[in-house]
Amino acid sequence: MARIPHPLVARARRLAAELLLPEAEHVDQEGVPPGHVEAVKRSGLLGVAAPVDHGGSGAPPAVLREITEILAGACCSTWFVQTQHHTPVQMLAASGLPVRERLLGPLSRGELLSGVAYAHLRSHGRCPVRVRRRGDGWRFDGTVPWYTGWGLNDVLLLAGATDAGEVLFAFAEACEQPGLRASAPMRLAALTAARTVSLELDGLWLPAESVVLRTPYETWAAGDRARTRNTGPAVLGVAEGALSLLAEETAAPLRARLAGVRRLAYDLADHPVPHERTGERLAVRAEAYDVLRVATTAAVVAGGGRAMALSSRAQRLAREGLFLLVQGQTAETREAHLRTLTASGGVTAARDPGGAD
Structure with missing residues (x-):
């Protein structure tokens, strides 16, 4: 039996199909318009992880990850503007200071971005x-x-x-x-x-x-380092978007590889101790970037000379892939990624993370 998606996931898919994806190349050249922001606010997606008692949905992390993949794969620029919102919401939800009651409700309900x-x-x-x-x-x-x-x-x-x-x-x-x-x-x-x-x-x-x-500082930095070791769902979403431009026989092996990386990445993200399995997290993160590189490169190759036009979805996704290589980067993740890129055998070592700590 097919899994029934969370209502916010279904809403994200409609927003992506009806607005974000059809306008993505125009947005890429002209800028995210206020209308896109208003559509995201109306959708309820800004409150996906916010507390229910303040107007949010209180959805589990898996729902936010799926929404991230959908939005980033449709229009990475719009996704990137709205994704900033979730950290302030989560920080307010965990705070006991007066600003919580002033802003958590409006941010959870999408009244403010x-x-x-x-x-x-x-x-x-x-x-x-x-x-x-x-x-x-x-x-x-x-x-x-x-x-x-x-x-x-x-x-x-x-x-x-x-x-x-x-x-x-x-x-x-x-x-x-x-x-x-x-x-x-x-x-x-x-x-x-x-x-x-x-x-x-x-x-x-x-x-x-x-x-x-x-x-x-060290208290904050420890949590920040733990978060950045995980694979960003946007990486998987942009890779999925690139695969959608390929013929099925070309996309099939890459899609299977992407599914394997997604499974490993999200299992690690859900691990109850975020500071454990560091090596495995960094290896899977690097593997996700390699899938992204291969997928976006294949989309450009399949598009031929047309992919060089600014109206081409393939080249937009390829440039967005370059951006995601450095988005949220720390010294630790940069050094780990560079070691993987320069190591003998490349990122394929990440597929068997038996030696992870």
């Missing part, structure tokens, strides 16, 4: 954003190198490092204001459409009531 500005924390020791006490609030100074969704997000989750070795996360309005100025949108090889800018912080002051988390 949040972006994130915290990847720079992975450069701890040379973190470009510093936070200091100022009166009954906090002052932020420095540069956020990457912020996605500018002009589309309603609020942003901003993080910086304190002189006491802590990291502090707080919410701000996602607009220019005293102490916060955005650069012009960046021109990138892929996902320019997601409206990425850098943010200059020069004395941005946020009240204590905007803070959602304040914790030692």
Whole structure:
């Protein structure tokens, strides 16, 4: 008997089929339009993992992963704008601070869309954003190198490092204001459409009531490292999108390989101890990237000269694949991926992870 999909998965498939995929090449060249954001807000997908008592769906991680694959495979730029939202929701749900009651409901119900500005924390020791006490609030100074969704997000989750070795996360309005100025949108090889800018912080002051988390850097970093070792569902979604462009006899062996990677990756993601089996997680992650590379390359080859046109879905997916190679990257994942790429035998070693820790 066929499995009945979760209602939000069915909704994601309709959104992808009726709006995201038909418009993806246009969006890639012109930018994610506000209409796409409004459609995502109306869909309920922004509350997939949010608490039911605040208007969310409280769905299990497997549902969020499946939705991620669907959206990323249809329009990676739109997926990337909306995926920023889930971290603030999860952080608010776990917080006991006053900002939880102010923002968790609107974010869970899709009334507001949040972006994130915290990847720079992975450069701890040379973190470009510093936070200091100022009166009954906090002052932020420095540069956020990457912020996605500018002009589309309603609020942003901003993080910086304190002189006491802590990291502090707080919410701000996602607009220019005293102490916060955005650069012009960046021109990138892929996902320019997601409206990425850098943010200059020069004395941005946020009240204590905007803070959602304040914790030692190592506490936060340990959880962040554990998350980034896992395979991103978007990688599998873009690979699936590329395979859909191939003849079935060409796609079949790659689709079987992708299914095997998906099974391993999600079994590891569901492992109850996130800090265990590190080697296996990194190996499967590298294997997923190799499937993505082969799938997107095959789509370009099958498309021939037409694949070089900016209106080609194949070349868009190939460029999005390049983006996903570095999205969410840490020093650990970069070094592990490079070791795999340069090792004798390549990524095929990941298929038999018997020596994983």
